[in-house]
Amino acid sequence: MSAPHLPLEGSCLCGSVRVRVTAPPLLTLACHCRDCQKLCASAYSLTAMFPADAFSVTGELVVGGLRTERREHNFCAKCLNFIFTRIQGADTRVNLRASVLDDLTWFVPFVELMTEEKLSWSNVPAEHSFARFPETIEELEVLMLDYSKR
Numbered sequence: 001m002s003a004p005h006l007p008l009e010g011s012c013l014c015g016s017v018r019v020r021v022t023a024p025p026l027l028t029l030a031c032h033c034r035d036c037q038k039l040c041a042s043a044y045s046l047t048a049m050f051p052a053d054a055f056s057v058t059g060e061l062v063v064g065g066l067r068t069e070r071r072e073h074n075f076c077a078k079c080l081n082f083i084f085t086r087i088q089g090a091d092t093r094v095n096l097r098a099s100v101l102d103d104l105t106w107f108v109p110f111v112e113l114m115t116e117e118k119l120s121w122s123n124v125p126a127e128h129s130f131a132r133f134p135e136t137i138e139e140l141e142v143l144m145l146d147y148s149k150r
Helices: 036-038 137-148
Strands: 008-011 019-023 027-031 046-049 053-056 061-064 071-075 082-087 093-097 111-113
Touching: 027 137, 036 046, 053 082
Parallel strands: 027 111
Antiparallel strands: 008 019, 019 053, 027 046, 046 093, 061 071, 071 082, 082 093
């Protein structure tokens, strides 16, 4: 796994929304849940988790997806490309859809989530695998610490 060259930049499909990240990812993930399959029109979503204070976005966004109190999915208002998620209670982190980044040569999912819902033919080279989600915030912190050592 190679380290990304900072800053990382990217955009939505139409280019109206731009993102910039000035810190390395805290964690990289592939989520196999049915919600992510539907949101991303794929077998899984690819996420790079970044410190919120290292993340900036320009352009008009709309909130979409399930619109739950816990999760806020942000999309480009023009092309409706899925850009990032903020999770209530995890205000110090942003979950960026890795596919919007201009350079993904460094990206490898370190963790895969929701494998109980994964499609039988879908495989990713993640080092850690969870049937659902990590049980505690401490478990997530251990994963982030392990990832930071690589």
